[in-house]
Amino acid sequence: MRPIAVGLDKLQAEKQAFYGTLLPTLYAVKERLAAVARTNLRYCRSIADGLLLSIETRFRDVFDSRSAQGEKSAIAALTMPSFKTSWFKCISSADQERILSRFKELIRDRLPVGCVYESEPSELTGRDDFYDFEDEPIGTPTTSSGSYPAEGAMQEYLRDTDTALAMLEKHPAIAAILREYNTQPPSSAEVERLFSLATIFNHSRANRLSDAKFEQRVLLRKAGCLDN
Numbered sequence: 001m002r003p004i005a006v007g008l009d010k011l012q013a014e015k016q017a018f019y020g021t022l023l024p025t026l027y028a029v030k031e032r033l034a035a036v037a038r039t040n041l042r043y044c045r046s047i048a049d050g051l052l053l054s055i056e057t058r059f060r061d062v063f064d065s066r067s068a069q070g071e072k073s074a075i076a077a078l079t080m081p082s083f084k085t086s087w088f089k090c091i092s093s094a095d096q097e098r099i100l101s102r103f104k105e106l107i108r109d110r111l112p113v114g115c116v117y118e119s120e121p122s123e124l125t126g127r128d129d130f131y132d133f134e135d136e137p138i139g140t141p142t143t144s145s146g147s148y149p150a151e152g153a154m155q156e157y158l159r160d161t162d163t164a165l166a167m168l169e170k171h172p173a174i175a176a177i178l179r180e181y182n183t184q185p186p187s188s189a190e191v192e193r194l195f196s197l198a199t200i201f202n203h204s205r206a207n208r209l210s211d212a213k214f215e216q217r218v219l220l221r222k223a224g225c226l227d228n
Helices: 002-011 019-038 045-058 068-078 093-110 149-159 165-170 172-181 189-198 211-222
Strands: none
Touching: 002 019, 019 045, 019 068, 019 172, 068 093, 068 172, 093 149, 093 172, 149 172, 165 172
16 A cells, blocks of 8 residues: 555645646556565455556546547656656557657747757756656657757757756746646636635525526626626
């Protein structure tokens, strides 16, 4: 249970708990649970196997880079300086190419015209041992950044050894993608805003309000026909 507990602590952290933390954390938990399952367990093997199956089932769309949710999760993780491509060994080479290709498209859309990137030496900062995927981070083949500015920008970012979030100040295109993919509202936020707009739902007269009446109240409140 330790990998699950540590993974939950990472995802519930008060700082650095971005959406991009989800996918690397899931892969790290899976890797450590699989290592536990491979040990000489006598009574708890079924628990480890069950947890692995539950993670695969619950987060199937997150693991699938071809789905909309999987692509968002992968791009969000790529834009996190502490992860980048360190978790790429957990996915197939075809998925790696697909994600990097999409990443380049997003960078291209956010680059100013005529920009050229030149790599600068950076200082290596520490990495969390929980996210140690053993292999070296995966990069991309070197090409001319003058001819392919989006690929040059991506290569410069991936080669930058600084893992602090502040390093994105040197990579404005990546920073823009991070803000878009890592600052999503909670799933209940939109619903809570509707209830807040319509107001007075804790009153006894409104405890069995139908969907149609709720919609009418929201529209009337927005039109200014209802008081608070």
